[in-house]
Amino acid sequence: MASQYITRDMKRLVKWVAPRLASRLSAALRATSVPQARPSGPRLLDEALSVAQRKFDETHALAAEQVANVAKNSAVVIVCEAPFDNVSLLVEELISEKVTLGEIVVVDATAEEPRLVAIRDHIAAWRRMLPLTRFTVVPYSRQEFRFPHAIEQGWRATKHRYVWIAGRYFVPLPGCFEYLVKTQIVEGENALVVAHVCNPDGTLRAGQVDSAALASDVRAKMLSGESFDLLNNLARPSHAFDSEPDLQQAGAFLPGIFGGPASMLAAPSATLLDDCFITNAAVVDFALTRQAAGISVVRAKAAAAWSTRTEVLDAAAPWEVIHDWRWLLDKRAETVGDSERIELVCPFHRGDVVLSMLVALEAVARGKKIRVHVATGLVEWAKQFGAGIDVEAVPVPVASAEETYPQLLASYLHVSQRSDASPRIARCHPSRGLSETGQNLVEYILEEVGLPTDTLLPNSRLRASADEQRVAEQVLQQFGRNVVFVHPLGGWSLKSIPAHVMLELAELVHEAGYKLIQIGGASDRRVDGCDGAILQNFMPSQWSEILTNGRALVGVDSWTAHFGALLDLPQVCLYGSTHPKHVYTKPWFAKQSSECLVLAPIVNCSPCNSLTCISFPERNYCTGYAIDREALRDFLANKVARPDDKNSSTH
Structure with a gap:
């Protein structure tokens, strides 16, 4: 029973008896006391990885006390949601590591109310499994999940000297953190270190962004297509793990486990990742920015992780890939006209449009730049609620309830592909249910445009002719x-x-x-x-x-x-x-x-x-x-x- 999903009839009964209990119970039943074993694919690297680690130790004689000290002063930031398989797998691997990390910061993005319920028993079990490692749980605070926001919350929660970003879908292979720490010691305090990444089938991913993905013609392709598949080609192996050098400059590395001295990751007053991104493409932006700044980023053959998903980016829909990769290119080409303007996408329905226009009015009154995008048939209707607000047409119909989701995706894609689009996309239709998080629709829209969730909306007067x-x-x-x-x-x-x-x-x-x-x-x-x-x-x-x-x-x-x-x-x-x-x-x-x-x-x-x-x-x-x-x-x-x-x- 513990590994089975709730049946449809049972879920119907539970939903009738108590609201939202069914989804919690389903998550609880999926979560087992024994961590999920890693698949057979990544195990194919175990022998080669063991050889690389022995060679590293033969080449670099490091004092055990020095390695233990750096590990003790290290924190790992990991993002998860119920049933927390990625954290369980991380903990399972760390049990067999020869080093003890100081802290694991778990950013819990589970959509539930109240927060931090589903994770409580897991945390107790993880603490017993790693008794010398501190566990800090941070509830993800926003309605809409965005990778940079989640990492930022975890990053801000730790004060350790070294921070390692494990992300959302990456699990260490044996010895990963031990050799990340050892590589850090070898390279010194002015370098960052990144691990290799393999696919679920055990094949090695390309370590860096292909120059073709950064070429000037890529932007034009993204502005006209419905998907952007170039990045997924990077997940395919181009060479064998055995041919990798022991240490190499990582340059523009792809998402994976990375880190180093906190002072080298970001300044105390700066954000770690650019919050205009939606997905973990923000990691590529981070890598390119550090490369341009002349910061050394080293990849060690002896440290490797595997991804629980085959795609390079953790996008929920193709438009998010197009949005993020376009912003990645635009930042470097400086082709964005106004990167501070908020693009509030609310094509329909009328109630959502009313609230979005009023939120936009308040945002403008507080000095924000904002543009609202609604379905063509509602442009003049929407303008009545916000004199002076820039309202742009989205070529989609005023959708019925059944058509809402595909037309929303089409709307986000359209705005992301506008030649004058800002990267600051805000939404009024949450992808995570309000009933799961307990948030109100107004709170969500306010949060999306960067206003406090207790902001009061103006009772604007509609003058009749x-x-x-x-x-x-x-x-x-x-x-x-x-x-x-x-x-x-x-x-x-x-x-x-x-x-x-x-x-x-x-x-x-x-x-x-x-x-x-x-x-x-x-x-x-x-x-x-x-x-x-x-x-x-x-x-x-x-x-x-x-x-x-x-x-x-x-x-x-x-x-x-x-x-x-x-x-x-x-x-x-x-x-x-x-x-x-x-x-x-x-x-x-x-x-x-x-x-x-x-x-x-x-x-x-x-x-x-x-x-x-x-x-x-x-x-x-x-x-x-x-x-x-x-x-x-x-x-x-x-x-x-x-x-x-x-x-x-x-x-």
Whole structure:
């Protein structure tokens, strides 16, 4: 059982009983008490590596005390996530090493809430296995994983004189750190040392970046293609390990285990790796920068590691490779016009666009340069939220929920390939789930553009034209102004108010003496229980003029919920398959004169963020939606807007 994944039916049951427990239990079951053995491929180097180590010792007679002292003053920085196989393999190898390292800094990037739960038992076991080595665990603090950020957190957590960067996918072969330390002693305090790297099948990787990957024509290829495969060719062997020299200048080395004196890695006030990078291509940039500065980087044949993945870079998608390698070349060719400008990519959906535009406004107010990229069909719509903000079109459709991921990748690729693109890409759709980390969507977007996550957003005023005021009067004339607006339809069925809940909502609104008016787009279907509907593809300024003439706004997790917070309207927000902890955004707005009644999900399986119900597959709605009758009655009696206080704060 310990090595098996949770079955689908079991996961469904667990998700129903307790939210997010299934993913934690699955990770726990994958994590075994015995570290995973390294595959047979890297073992092919054991004999040749042993010969190289004996030859090194014959050539360089070093005192054991000197070697032990450098090791004792060394720290290793490693990045991991549950089930932590790379750390377990590292620890297993270090048990057999002849040196004892002073510290292992583990940057835990597991997406979980609360943090550092999955790793607790592992840490206890590792400490028993290496009783003389200090273990420091650093929780990765950001929503979006970026290799340079993770390494920086680990780098800042240690004060040791020597630091070795093991990264995320590299595992030492026997004697790796012993001979990294010995090579450091031989080369002196003004050099850095890097280990060889072999592929999972045991073949040796090329040690340096091929000059072809740095040629001037590569940039042009990246700006026109959908992938960049040149780097992966570097993972293929070009020669045998036996032909490698005992010591050699590494120059522009590829990602692997490297390090040396902390003072040679980076100045105390400087970052170790350039945080404009997304992947471990930042290591290549580091190597090229140190090479240009005349710093000696030495590779020892006696020190080697193996990679747990076949690709050279740890990119999650091809666009990240293109982005990073382009920045690598642009830095050296100085072809970037404005490297400080933030490219905030938010092609859709409307709610995300609203928040991104408001975050952009606040960022500009604080002196940041920013450009927002949205789908072509939403450019003019987005501009209404941020006068003066540069909004650029991305040639993708306004995607449905099912099409979101591929269209996001296409959007990131498009922006990365713009001839005038800055390397500072910011996103508004997290690749790691908010429900896993516990972060709110606003916090995530603020973090992406470099603002504090408690920053308040401006309640910017959307001015309606005379024509829009006239249209609003005409639309409302048939209903009067004693109305409560409801936007019942989200992006898919599980984000929409179920029919039986709508009828209960209508009952209570009518009981309080108000009409219930449905709002939405021209293609939205009418729902039962309402006294009328305004289904038009209006611009935000037109909707602003209409909604501020009502008494309250009821809705789901959609753009109108964020819009109501922007306008500081009395609101009722219902949640089902998504959870208010992650998508309720009113607390992040500066003005709070109107109240919002939050009706949170009543089921344990929320948030599932699923397009279909996991717990009740036969239902096309979320069972989590429910009306708190007493709370809603109180809200409608005491919290709605009155005729004489028509949201004066927004007009």
